[in-house]
Amino acid sequence: MKNLYLLIKPRFFAFRNQLISSKGGKRRRIFILGGLGLAFCCGMFIVSSRVLTHFQSVEVIGDLVARYLLSMIILTFFSLLIFSHIITAVSNLYLSKDLEFCHSTPVSVEELFLSRSFYTLMDSSWMLLIFGLPVFMAYAYVYRPGAGFYFTLLHMNLAMVIIAAGAGILITMLLVYVFPAQRTKDIIMFIAILMIVALYFLFRFLRPERLANPESFFSIMEYLSALKAPQSPYLPTQWITETLWDSLTVPGGKNHMFAVTLTWVTALSMVVINVWVAQAVYIVGFSKSQEAKKRHTVGTKILDMFVRCLKKPFGENLGAIVAKDLRTFFRDNTQWSQLILLGALVVVYVYNFSVLPLDKSPIKLDFLQNELAFLNMGLAGFVLSAISARFIFTAVSAEGEAYWVISSSPLKLRQYLWGKYVYFLFPMVFLAEVLVIVTNYLLDVTRFMMFLSSITMFFMVLGIVALGIGFGALYANFKYENIAQLSVGFGGVLYMIVSSIFIAIVIVLEAGPVYILFMSDVSGKTVTAFQWFLIIASFLVVFLINTLAVFKPMKMGLKALREYEG
Amino acid sequence: MIKLIDLTKVYKGFRAVDEINIDVKAGVIFGFLGPNGAGKTTTIKMMAGIIKPTSGKIIINGIDLAEKPSAVKQYVGYIPDRPFLYEKLSGLEFLLLIAGLYRLDHTPLFNHRILELLELFDLSDWKDELIESYSHGMKQRLVMCASLLHRPRVLIVDEPMVGLDPKAARLVKGIFKEQAGNGNTIFMSTHSLEVAQEICDEIAIIKAGQIVAKGTSEALRRKAGVDGNLEHTFLKLTEGKRLAHEKSLPAH
Numbered sequence: 001m002k003n004l005y006l007l008i009k010p011r012f013f014a015f016r017n018q019l020i021s022s023k024g025g026k027r028r029r030i031f032i033l034g035g036l037g038l039a040f041c042c043g044m045f046i047v048s049s050r051v052l053t054h055f056q057s058v059e060v061i062g063d064l065v066a067r068y069l070l071s072m073i074i075l076t077f078f079s080l081l082i083f084s085h086i087i088t089a090v091s092n093l094y095l096s097k098d099l100e101f102c103h104s105t106p107v108s109v110e111e112l113f114l115s116r117s118f119y120t121l122m123d124s125s126w127m128l129l130i131f132g133l134p135v136f137m138a139y140a141y142v143y144r145p146g147a148g149f150y151f152t153l154l155h156m157n158l159a160m161v162i163i164a165a166g167a168g169i170l171i172t173m174l175l176v177y178v179f180p181a182q183r184t185k186d187i188i189m190f191i192a193i194l195m196i197v198a199l200y201f202l203f204r205f206l207r208p209e210r211l212a213n214p215e216s217f218f219s220i221m222e223y224l225s226a227l228k229a230p231q232s233p234y235l236p237t238q239w240i241t242e243t244l245w246d247s248l249t250v251p252g253g254k255n256h257m258f259a260v261t262l263t264w265v266t267a268l269s270m271v272v273i274n275v276w277v278a279q280a281v282y283i284v285g286f287s288k289s290q291e292a293k294k295r296h297t298v299g300t301k302i303l304d305m306f307v308r309c310l311k312k313p314f315g316e317n318l319g320a321i322v323a324k325d326l327r328t329f330f331r332d333n334t335q336w337s338q339l340i341l342l343g344a345l346v347v348v349y350v351y352n353f354s355v356l357p358l359d360k361s362p363i364k365l366d367f368l369q370n371e372l373a374f375l376n377m378g379l380a381g382f383v384l385s386a387i388s389a390r391f392i393f394t395a396v397s398a399e400g401e402a403y404w405v406i407s408s409s410p411l412k413l414r415q416y417l418w419g420k421y422v423y424f425l426f427p428m429v430f431l432a433e434v435l436v437i438v439t440n441y442l443l444d445v446t447r448f449m450m451f452l453s454s455i456t457m458f459f460m461v462l463g464i465v466a467l468g469i470g471f472g473a474l475y476a477n478f479k480y481e482n483i484a485q486l487s488v489g490f491g492g493v494l495y496m497i498v499s500s501i502f503i504a505i506v507i508v509l510e511a512g513p514v515y516i517l518f519m520s521d522v523s524g525k526t527v528t529a530f531q532w533f534l535i536i537a538s539f540l541v542v543f544l545i546n547t548l549a550v551f552k553p554m555k556m557g558l559k560a561l562r563e564y565e566g
Numbered sequence: 567m568i569k570l571i572d573l574t575k576v577y578k579g580f581r582a583v584d585e586i587n588i589d590v591k592a593g594v595i596f597g598f599l600g601p602n603g604a605g606k607t608t609t610i611k612m613m614a615g616i617i618k619p620t621s622g623k624i625i626i627n628g629i630d631l632a633e634k635p636s637a638v639k640q641y642v643g644y645i646p647d648r649p650f651l652y653e654k655l656s657g658l659e660f661l662l663l664i665a666g667l668y669r670l671d672h673t674p675l676f677n678h679r680i681l682e683l684l685e686l687f688d689l690s691d692w693k694d695e696l697i698e699s700y701s702h703g704m705k706q707r708l709v710m711c712a713s714l715l716h717r718p719r720v721l722i723v724d725e726p727m728v729g730l731d732p733k734a735a736r737l738v739k740g741i742f743k744e745q746a747g748n749g750n751t752i753f754m755s756t757h758s759l760e761v762a763q764e765i766c767d768e769i770a771i772i773k774a775g776q777i778v779a780k781g782t783s784e785a786l787r788r789k790a791g792v793d794g795n796l797e798h799t800f801l802k803l804t805e806g807k808r809l810a811h812e813k814s815l816p817a818h
Contacts, residue, residue, distance in 0.1 A: 316669050317666050320664075320665070320667055321663070321666070321667075327655055328652060328654040331696070404616055404650065405652070405667070406667075407614075407616045408614045408615055408644040409664075409668065410635075410669075411636070565617045
């Protein structure tokens with residue numbers, strides 16, 4: 001095992017060197033991202049604390065709900081950790097570029113496997129720290145436990161991460177061993193996405209918000225049984241929840257030696273089992289994953305027909321790029337399968353509107369419906385920005401290292417960038433209008449609101465797409481290993497912030513005129529000349545901001561691409 | 567056909583290419599030699615319109631690349647040192663993409679040309695396979711195929727022989743000679759001094775961003791004051807006093 005440390009060391013060196021060598025812009029990026037992360041943690045802490053304080057104020061069931069919430073959080077984290085480890089393990093154990101070199105050195109399989117498992121654990125579990133810490137700290141803030149809680153939190157979370165890593169890596173090794181080598185990555189990504197969608201639906205359709213409203217249950221027994229639903233004494237999450245909850249609420253902590261021992265024995269057993277399995281199947285799997293890929297011909301004719309129809313309006317040179325983009329997208333299982341996630345997002349979005357308890361609201365119904373329709377524009381805009389961050393922001397970078405084909409061709413970069421814009425505009429407008437019209441229909445809003453929402457969304461999408469393409473070109477990265485990571489990098493986060501600000505400005509500017517028009521309609525008063533002036537001025541400013549959001553980022557992106565130096 | 571006038575590229579204070587001047591006539595195979603990091607690829611990328619020069623001019627076929635990049639690129643075929651391609655396209659689909667970018671008409675004659683080029687580069691059997699299943703050499707041959715598709719008057723080539731087997735290398739040398747014979751110009755960087763000696767009409771040697779020698783291989787030999795092959799000339803001109811083979815590895 002003397003080589004294990006040597007194999008892990010490069011990761012620490014890379015991290016240290018990055019910190020030392022980052023200067024100016026890069027260091028600024030680190031600070032901005034760090035600041036955003038901190039702000040997110042603070043927000044999570046405040047929201048969690050308020051929710052828990054509210055629960056605590058409810059007699060009898062308050063603590064029950066808080067405990068249930070804790071078990072749901074731990075269960076969710078545990079599931080997400082397993083998925084995250086499955087995806088990261090594929091890269092770290094089978095696809096990393098330096099693996100060939102490592103396998104050619106005289107280190108043992110066990111050492112190499114453990115070092116890569118350690119990388120996987122590090123890469124996958126930082127999420128728990130960022131999302132989990134503020135929530136656990138909120139529990140500590142509300143329940144004021146002793147120092148023992150923090151120790152329990154630390155070691156039980158560590159055990160949970162090891163168990164999840166063990167499970168994720170084990171599943172990955174077996175999948176790689178069983179499935180045909182050339183499809184391994186695709187299949188694993190596909191399975192992981194399906195699992196995430198299933199979990200998402202399961203969580204959403206359980207309607208956890210009902211737990212905060214006991215009146216929605218027929219009897220207290222039904223409510224209490226709902227609180228116990230996902231627990232099982234065989235799940236490590238149950239042992240962790242029990243131990244954490246008691247160290248939170250029982251002064252001095254309750255003796256949970258059995259649960260703690262069980263958790264740690266499971267964690268360490270997972271490590272041993274993984275090493276045994278790795279001895280048997282890791283090298284075979286790695287060897288298979290190095291084999292060349294083959295063409296898969298399934299659905300080629302349908303794709304060809306689809307491509308022919310869609311590329312036609314774009315003319316010869318842009319049409320060629322559209323054809324290339326469509327073929328690449330639908331042949332890359334890691335790309336098109338994300339449409340499933342997108343579909344799930346849209347279904348849950350619409351579902352949320354269908355279960356809104358509007359009739360229980362103390363506010364006048366038609367006012368509330370229209371108010372919600374107005375806010376819906378902002379929410380839909382945000383959803384579209386998130387989708388755009390994944391698919392449109394990465395559109396230019398998606399050329400990858402083959403970008404030289406574009407830059408050395410006679411195609412003008414301006415034409416190329418606007419071509420990408422038009423290519424993404426149509427599906428995005430369609431999606432936006434479907435989101436807004438269907439949810440407005442569920443809300444039963446007035447015709448005026450329906451019209452205003454549709455028009456506003458149309459113009460807003462023009463800006464959201466342009467911001468995506470422009471920022472994508474401005475922060476183009478053609479040397480990525482995983483394109484999905486670009487949307488959560490500095491450029492992607494910046495795009496989301498700018499896009500959110502743009503949406504917020506449009507909504508705020510339209511709020512005044514909408515209120516004036518709505519109130520005049522309700523009260524039967526006519527709109528004054530000054531109010532008309534305000535209305536027209538607001539809509540003019542909205543139009544100007546939209547125009548700016550379309551042309552400015554495209555111009556900046558074009559300039560950046562022209563000056564791109566590889 | 568190709569004129570580089572005071573061409574300079576500065577990266578964060580480092581002069582990668584330093585005021586180089588080169589004039590290449592039509593029908594010439596021009597070899598661009600130099601040690602690693604001398605500025606060969608940077609010069610070639612500037613000529614292909616991939617990166618912008620800090621100063622200086624690139625004139626191809628009498629047109630300034632900075633003023634009319636699209637018009638110049640229409641005449642130029644570019645072969646990069648590493649064949650990064652769209653892996654999810656088939657070889658044929660990649661060639662059709664290139665045809666679209668260069669606005670080539672899909673006439674029966676053109677389709678015949680595609681098949682002819684695929685045959686020439688021994689890729690006919692692989693034309694419907696995804697590029698991700700190609701070997702390095704096959705990808706390199708596909709890039710060459712694509713670069714000749716629009717019948718360029720100037721071929722800009724960065725390390726053409728890397729990854730090619732002897733048969734493919736011989737084929738490529740033959741194609742370059744044929745292209746030059748037809749009045750087209752080839753500007754080629756290479757590490758292979760044998761290739762340069764065998765096919766290049768003129769050679770320039772670049773070192774630390776500057777041209778240290780230019781002319782036929784005979785003229786370069788005279789300038790270096792050495793006898794024998796181009797290897798001796800190159801090492802003398804780029805390393806100075808001692809030749810590389812005269813140095814020995816340290817014992818420990």
